[in-house]
Every structure is written in C-alpha cells, then in structure tokens.
Amino acid sequence: MRVAVLGFVVLAVLVIAIAGACFQRAPVYAQPPANPRAERFPPSEQLIAVAVDAAEGRQHVVLVDPKSRVMSVYHVDATTGAITLKSVRNVHWDLLMEEFNGGHPSPREIRSLLEQR
Numbered sequence: 001m002r003v004a005v006l007g008f009v010v011l012a013v014l015v016i017a018i019a020g021a022c023f024q025r026a027p028v029y030a031q032p033p034a035n036p037r038a039e040r041f042p043p044s045e046q047l048i049a050v051a052v053d054a055a056e057g058r059q060h061v062v063l064v065d066p067k068s069r070v071m072s073v074y075h076v077d078a079t080t081g082a083i084t085l086k087s088v089r090n091v092h093w094d095l096l097m098e099e100f101n102g103g104h105p106s107p108r109e110i111r112s113l114l115e116q117r
Contacts, residue, residue: 069095 048064057078064071069092075084099106105113
C-alpha cells in the first residue's frame, strides 16, 4: 500500500513538473519610453492618442487632451497618407451630464431607489 501511495505521489509531482515546464511563459520586461521628454510630464498633462482601423482603407485617430478636456477626431487615408480633421469637441460639459441616450433604469431612478432605503 505504501509503495502505491509513494508511486502516485512521485507520478503527480512529475506530471506537475512537466506541465509547468511546458506552459512556462517568457519573462516580460518594461521598455523605456520612446520619448525621453514624456517622463518629465505627469500623465494628466499628456495627449492621449487612440488609432482604430476603419473601412475603405482609412484609420480614425482620436486625440484627447486631458488637461483642457478637448478631443479631436482625424481620418487618415492609408493610400495617400492624407490626414483630415473631422471634429473637435470640448467634453467638459458632456462629462457633467448625468444621463443621455440611456436605458431604463436611468441613473436618476437608481439613485431615488437607493435613497428610499
């Protein structure tokens, strides 16, 4: 009986060791920022850029300035490289809205339900 238990424990350890070796991931190291000046500015003052592939060989690029709360949208044509400004918006007042195009229950309805407790 002891031999069977010992054999099972050894087998389990070997299976775990082999599984660990097979699924071991390579270490990941952080890279220095591409722009050395970026380290001097706190994140709240940096522009945020998001690029999304769009139809017809275009790309949408959204720039957000967190300090001034302004966003702009550009279309980039992949074939010609032309960049077209599509819109600019100050989102300060947008962010102060409690609800817009929302479904039910609305934030106001949820708040009133919670306040009744």
